Amino acid sequence: MTAIRHHFELAENLSVTKFLKKLGKHLDFEIASQQYSIKTFYDSFDWRLYNADMMCEFRQSKASRELALIDKNTGKQLAVEPLQGDMPRFSGQFPQGLFKQGIASALEMRALLPLSQLPYQHYRINILNKDRKTVLRLQIEEHKLLTTHISLHELKGYAKAAEKVSTLLQNKLNIKATKPSRILHKSLKRQGRKTQDYSSKLAIQLSPDMPADQACKLIYCQLLTAIQVNEASTIADIDSEFLHDFRVAIRRTRAGLSQIKNTLPARDLAKHTRFFAWLGQITGTTRDLDVYLLSYQDYQAALPKSLQADLAPLYAFLKQKQVLAQQALVAKLEQPEYRKQLKAWEHFLQQDCPKKATASHAKLSIKTLADQRIWKVYTRLLHEANAIQASSPAEALHDLRKTCKKLRYLMEFFQSLYPAQEFKAGLKALKGFQAVLGDFQDYEIQEISLKQFSEEMRASDTHTNTFLAMGVLVQHLDALRCAARNDFAAQFKNFKEPHKRKIFQHLFAPKAVEKNA
Amino acid sequence: MKIIASYNIKGGVGKTSTAVNLAYIAAQNNMRTLVWDLDPQGASSYYFRIKPKVKGGSKKLIAGAHELDDLIKATDFENLDLLPADFSFRNLDLVLDARKNPTQRLKKLLAPLSKEYDVIILDCPPNISLLSEAIFAASDILLSPIIPTTLSLRTLEQLKKYLKDNQLKHLQLIPFFSMADKRKKMHQEIMQNLSKEHPEILKSVIPYASDIERMGWERKPLGAYSHKGRSIEAYQSLWQEIFQPSNN
Known part of the structure; x- marks a missing residue:
């Protein structure tokens, strides 16, 4: 049995007219519409939708302007909604609906930016049964610069029709199946770009x-x-x-x-x-x-x-x-x-x-230097953290946070030098410990800043209730800061568990491990 | 999710065309819409060119042997699906009667669809029966087309009394005039008098018109083949009165 596929591309020498002529020999269909359209792909700069397996298209024609959110792997349209006015930039600015729901958690605070724009001839074809009821929709995108793309859009309760047409295209008409994201990839390639070409994560080889x-x-x-x-x-x-x-x-x-x-x-x-x-x-x-x-x-x-x-x-x-x-x-x-x-x-x-070179470490192998530096900062971190008592001042925790950051950056610079899985486990442990220190400092800074803001706002005609609300907020942040401070000991205990120390030792001071053994 | 029953004790008053045309307008307004054709005659299914057949018939449907979602068919229109009729629906009363808590059965069956649809329109068969009671329990709105005749007035009053006697407070009864012939003096007089006596009757009036009758020939909702005219405007106005009452 032929596996069902929903996306196809026409060979360059096969026009849409010829394809439809061939299709008509096997089944009944009607052209529901044919119009010149422009499609613009959107994503955030760091590809948040694509990373969450989604693609966003804004389609414009004389008759309509619609937003579509598409599953990158299956091609399923997760949301298709009309758009009035300009394309919003942030998820919160979109009208309530499935599109907004679909993008909000992936996009968070990032802006949706246009990636590439494609003009095309858009055919909507209805495949009909003997009652002339539509049992499957075909969308054909005839591009001037790219090959023609055909997608099958299954209708609820008519799965068999999709199977039948998919088999027909593959086996009898010899149309090549493709991926739903092919057009996006090809249009980016024309601009000398590719998907996921930016990430804030370091990947230095x-x-x-x-x-x-x-x-x-x-x-x-x-x-x-x-x-x-x-x-x-x-x-x-x-x-x-x-x-x-x-x-x-x-x-x-x-x-x-x-x-x-x-x-x-x-x-x-x-x-x-x-x-x-x-x-x-x-x-x-x-x-x-x-x-x-x-x-x-x-x-x-x-x-x-x-x-x-x-x-x-x-x-x-x-x-x-x-x-x-x-x-x-x-x-x-x-x-x-x-x-x-x-x-x-x-x-x-x-x-x-x-x-x-004049610098003393210039010609050391980077692995040797990375081991030395990471191990040194790691042992310093343990030393500083061990010295922190319940009565230690906030500054001691702030200094420790800085040391954690240094270690984190060093590890991220040199991650390609270490076995991926073990390294990931070490980094995860560090991130967990860093989080409690980060929370502690962030809440403290926010408390201080809010007090400062309220001083500044006094100069304006701000209502007393605003200061009351800010006071309650400071109280809330203070409770969170205390909770983070109280959590420090438990998080450090967790971070220095023997098996986690072993990971760091094995990764960055293998000789010391051998010696101890 | 809103559940609207297109219902009248009497037959031939325009229940199916109301269900089909309002569903079409709702879908056009980007609401995910389902029509459930509960009438064994299957007129809604016919209008959408969908075979009036449900796997396992009324018995399995009411028993919940299949998820309702698995029985739903897409219509030719975006956002608009249909749960088709089946000839076995003529026995729905008997099938319901054989179950515990029969009046709550439809409500229970419809509950899982609340995330899938914004509005469900039930195209109901005439009569007051056990099925009607189950429809009343499941619905938020009882949309009742009435032909401006004296007999229709009687059925409206019967229905109001029934709802009151059975304390169906959750259910909003929304009557409106259907198949009104402006050439008939009697229709005009009855509409004037009834509107005074029953202020809950909507202002929108669906005319008796040949383009609505053409639905049977076209096998489509009115809006799919007629974009202008008195009839389509009447359904648009009806939809607005129901869904955007503050605009009126």
Whole structure:
């Protein structure tokens, strides 16, 4: 029995007219419509819909404008809805319905951006039974630049018709089956792009014997690319995550510069280190305000219903501050000095590493250096965490969080040097421990900031109830901060469990394992 | 999910054309819509060109041997599905009677469809029977077409009394005039008088018109072959009065 397939492509020498003529010899059909259409594929910059097995199409013709959400693997239309007006950017701006429901959790705060646009002739064909009832729909997309795509759209209660037509196309008409995402792939290819061509996750391929100076430049190059690809949309403020990824790349670069020393000439690095510290500093305020704005719904939900509406002036205040901070950031990123410094960094990275290096670790194999650095930071982390008591000041936990971040960045830089499964287990354990430290600090900073915001808002004509709501919110955040602080000991106990320590030891200090054995 | 029963004690008053045309308009307005053809004559199924046949007949259907979802057929229109009739539905009363808690049976069978559909329209057979009671228990709205005749007035009053006597408070009775012939003086007078006495009767009036009768020939809802005219406007207005009452 032939497996049922729902997507086909016509051979280049077979026109739609010829195909329909052939089809008509085997079954009864009617052309329900034929129209010139334009299809635009949409996704977030980091492919959140595609990563969640979905594709988003916006189809426009004289007769209609519709949004479609499609299962990338099966081609099933998960939602097809008419769209009035302009294409919204964020999931919250779409009208209530299956489309909005389908994209919301995958897209979160990211903007939907156009990927590619295709003009095509769109045929809707109804396959009819003897009562002239439609039992299957065929959609034909005749593209000028790509091969013609046929999709079978099964109707509820008429599965047999789909089976029959699928078999007919494959066995008698010799039409080639294809994947539902073929058009997206091909149209991106024409632009020199491919799906999932951006991810905020690091995937740096290093070989263990690579000299450390060369490997470091490779790492910094990838981070520089992340800075560059996020820069324009950070300036345009397309969505909050461009700045986030821009900042993460900066932070990672700074962590590399401070944690992998003596691989590149210190004299050359000093000015770049200052540049990245400045970049980190000028991007901080906007990001903090973005985070408060993104947290706003959670803030509201944390309040009793009677106070929720009273928090609205805080949102307006934060939004206003964010706009000003963004303007200040843009002004700085448009300074010639910024471009000059970034160019200088790029130029430095593009230069070949000298054969005889001055830096002491330059020619060490990267695996040896990675082992040394990760193991050292890991043991420092254990030492710092062991020293923390119930009475330790908050600063001790904040310092420990910084050490955790350093370890995390180092591990992510060098992950290609280690066995994937074991590495993943080590990273997961670290992430779990980092989360409690992150929560503790974030809640504290939010508490402090909210108090500061309320001071600033006093100058305006803000209603007392807003301050009351903010007070309740501070109380709520304080309870969460205390809970995170109390959870620290349990999370650390979990992190330092013998089997997890063994993973770190085995990965990064294999000689010590042999010695102990 | 709203469940609307197109119902009248009397036959031949336009229940099926109401069910089919309102369902079509609802689907066109992007509501996921299902018509359940409960009338063994299978007129709704005929209009949608779907064979009036249900696997296992009324017995298995009422027993819940198949999920209702497995028996549903797509119509030729987006967002609009049909649960077809079956000739065995003539025995639905007997089949229901043989079960425990028969009046709650349809409600129970329909419950799993609440996530799939925004509106379900039941095309009901005439009479007051055990099946009608089960329909009343399952529905939110009892949409009742009435021909402007004295006999129709009697049936409307009978129905109101029945709902009151049986304390069916959850059920909203929405009567409206159907098959009204504006050339007939009697129709006009009755409509005027009845509207005064029964303010719950909707303002929309479905005319007695040849384009509605053509549904049997076209085997399609009115809106699928007629885009303009008094009849289609009347159904649009009826839909708006039911679904967007604040606009009226």
